[in-house]
Amino acid sequence: MSIIVTGGAGYIGAHVVRLLQERGEDVVVVDDLSTGRADRVGDATVVELDVAAGDAQERLERVMRERGVTGVVHFAARKQVGESVQRPAWYYQQNVTGLANVVAAMEAVGADRLIFSSSAAVYGMPDVELVTEDTPPRPINPYGETKLVGEWLIADAQRAWGLRAASLRYFNVAGAGWPELGDPAILNLVPMVLDRLARGERPTIFGDDYPTPDGTCVRDYIHVLDLAHAHLAALDHLDRDERPASVFNVGTGQGASVREVIEEIGRVSGLDVTADVAERRAGDPPRLVASADRIAEVLGWRAANGLPEIIASAWEAWQAGPRRIG
Ligand code: UFG
Numbered sequence: 001m002s003i004i005v006t007g008g009a010g011y012i013g014a015h016v017v018r019l020l021q022e023r024g025e026d027v028v029v030v031d032d033l034s035t036g037r038a039d040r041v042g043d044a045t046v047v048e049l050d051v052a053a054g055d056a057q058e059r060l061e062r063v064m065r066e067r068g069v070t071g072v073v074h075f076a077a078r079k080q081v082g083e084s085v086q087r088p089a090w091y092y093q094q095n096v097t098g099l100a101n102v103v104a105a106m107e108a109v110g111a112d113r114l115i116f117s118s119s120a121a122v123y124g125m126p127d128v129e130l131v132t133e134d135t136p137p138r139p140i141n142p143y144g145e146t147k148l149v150g151e152w153l154i155a156d157a158q159r160a161w162g163l164r165a166a167s168l169r170y171f172n173v174a175g176a177g178w179p180e181l182g183d184p185a186i187l188n189l190v191p192m193v194l195d196r197l198a199r200g201e202r203p204t205i206f207g208d209d210y211p212t213p214d215g216t217c218v219r220d221y222i223h224v225l226d227l228a229h230a231h232l233a234a235l236d237h238l239d240r241d242e243r244p245a246s247v248f249n250v251g252t253g254q255g256a257s258v259r260e261v262i263e264e265i266g267r268v269s270g271l272d273v274t275a276d277v278a279e280r281r282a283g284d285p286p287r288l289v290a291s292a293d294r295i296a297e298v299l300g301w302r303a304a305n306g307l308p309e310i311i312a313s314a315w316e317a318w319q320a321g322p323r324r325i326g
Contacts, residue, residue, distance in 0.1 A: 007075030009036025015228035051098035060105035071113035084143035095146035114165040130291040171251035175310035177225030182317025207280030216258035220251035223305035251290025
């Protein structure tokens, strides 16, 4: 019996692969290696494959049959909001067609457990203190739309043929579970601040006139290792229940502002993190913080780490990489 982790060579995927290996599961990584790296997955078999390709369903079925696959953790997708606005059709091809190929292959071989990487981006700009899974999803960009459509497809497959699935709506993922598994991309706040510091530049704050306590945007930062553990909890849950609740926020219930994150980076690194304030970035909600009650109640999962652990681990991973500061 094996588990396929699509996108397993990526930032979050590699953490899940390692946790699955630690508990003795046989893992097959399916990854196009466009952003992932095969050296992140230990001794897992790597099948180089774009899940959105024309022959992907057939190739996935073959791997599933050969390896006796019973479940899939599906990360493989594009995740850049700005790029999704520029290239909507490509985002639908990659994220929606890719998922459809995975689900079709699962149906064909009778593999019926799926964990889907969804996103808080499905909520758009909710005007609430804590976002629950019942907050109406209103994505404001193609990236968020593709994740919501993915959830719908999964719900339809649950009804049609008994797919057992959980969609995990990630909030702001950061940190590293192991120093060599840090986020290799410079696309989010923590790596963007570290990148500026590595260049000897000041961090940038995109707007400090939001209706929040210090004027900067508030987010729910979740340690990537906690997030990875949530995937294992969800997989185990699918084993226990016939018709599980299928959508879960993965966050901490605690918000941190951009300024607080930057200050924590200064505290951990000892660097001067005096920031420049720039214009607001289009599409940023002032506040996006999860209610993490459902996942605690149903899966028994809670984040073990807070902002200090997230930033300390991100710093350690950065310093273990090629662009060490100081
Ligand atoms: N920010 C800065 N300076 C920077 C980088 C970011 O001020 O150098 C701010 C952003 O404007 C935002 C906050 O830091 O207010 C967090 O920004 P990120 O880009 O790290 O994260 P987002 O909340 O914008 O995006 C995340 C995920 C997306 C997802 C989105 C909505 O990265 O994939 O949440 O759920 F779509």
